[in-house]
Amino acid sequence: MGAGKQLHAGPLTYVILSVFALVSLAPLVWTAIAASRTDRRLAETPPPLWFGGNLFKNMDRAWEEAGLGKAMFNTMFVAGTITVSTVLFATLAGFAFAKLRFRFSGLLLLLTIGTMMIPPQLAVVPLYLWMADLGWSNQLQTVILPTLCTAFGTFFMRQYLVQALPSELIEAARVDGASSLRVVWHVVFPAARPAMAVLGLLTFVFAWNDFLWPIIALNQENPTVQVALNSLGTGYVPDQAVIMAGALLGTLPLLIAFLLFGKQIVGGIMQGAIKG
Secondary structure (H helix, E strand, O other), rough: OOOOOOOOOOHHHHHHHHHHHHHHHHHHHHHHHHHHHOOHHHOOOOOOOOOOHHHHHHHHHHHHHHHHHHHHHHHHHHHHHHHHHHHHHHHHHHHHHHOOOOOOHHHHHHHHHHHHHHHHHHHHHHHHHHHOOOOOOOOOOHHHHHOOOOHHHHHHHHHOOOOHOOHHHHHHHOOOOOHHHHHHHHHHHHHHHHHHHHHHHHHHHHHHHHOHHHHOOOOOOOHHHHHHHHHOOOOOOOOOHHHHHHHHHHHHHHHHHHHHHHHHHHHHHHHHHHHH
C-alpha cells in the first residue's frame, strides 16, 4: 500500500457500525418514548414504539417533584470540581511516575494500582464514619473529597506520558533554566492535553452518574441528580413515565457536553495517537 493512500470502508463496515449505533441508542430512545407517554399506556401490551404527547408535561412533573433545579446545580459543582482536581493531580502524579526518578517509585506505583483492586463498597462504612467525625454529613464536600484524585487517572496519565513526552524535551527545558513549575506548565501539560481531555470526560461522566456514595452521604435536602431521581421511585405506585422523564432530564447535560466537546475530544485522541 502506497504511503498516504486513504482507506475506504466497505458496505459490511457500514452495516456493522449501524447495528452498533442502533443498539447503543436504543435505551436512550426508549427512555424518551416512555417519558412522552402516560403510566397507563406503558403498562399496556404491546408497549408503545413511538413518541406520545406528554413529554414536556412529564418532564415538568419530574423537575418539580424531584427538585432537579438544586440537584442539577449541586451535581454540576460536584462533577466539575472532581473533574478539574482529578485531571490536575492525576497529570502531576502520572508525570512523576513516568519521568521522575525517586526512591520507592515502583513500590508506590504498585500500591496505587493495587487500590484499584479493592471494591469501593468496602470503604463505605469507614468513609462515612470519617465524614461524620468531620461534621460534613449531608454536605457536598463529603462527595467531593474522596474522589479528588483516582488511581485509574494516575495510571492512565502515567502510561500516556511514558510514550508521548520525550525525556529529551524535559532535559532541554532544564538546560534552558526552566523551573519545575515552568516545565510542568509549558512542557508536560501541552504534551498531555489529549489524554487530559479524555480523562476529564470519563471523570465527569463517572462523577455525574455516581449513585452509591451520594445516596449514603446526602439526602433529599441537598441532593445530587441521582439522589434526587431516586425520590421519583418512591410511593405506593411509582409513575414510570415521570421516572423516565426524570432520567431523561438527568442525561441531557451529558449529551449536551458531548455534542459541544465531542469533536475536540476525539481530535485530541487522534492527535495523541499520531504522536504516540
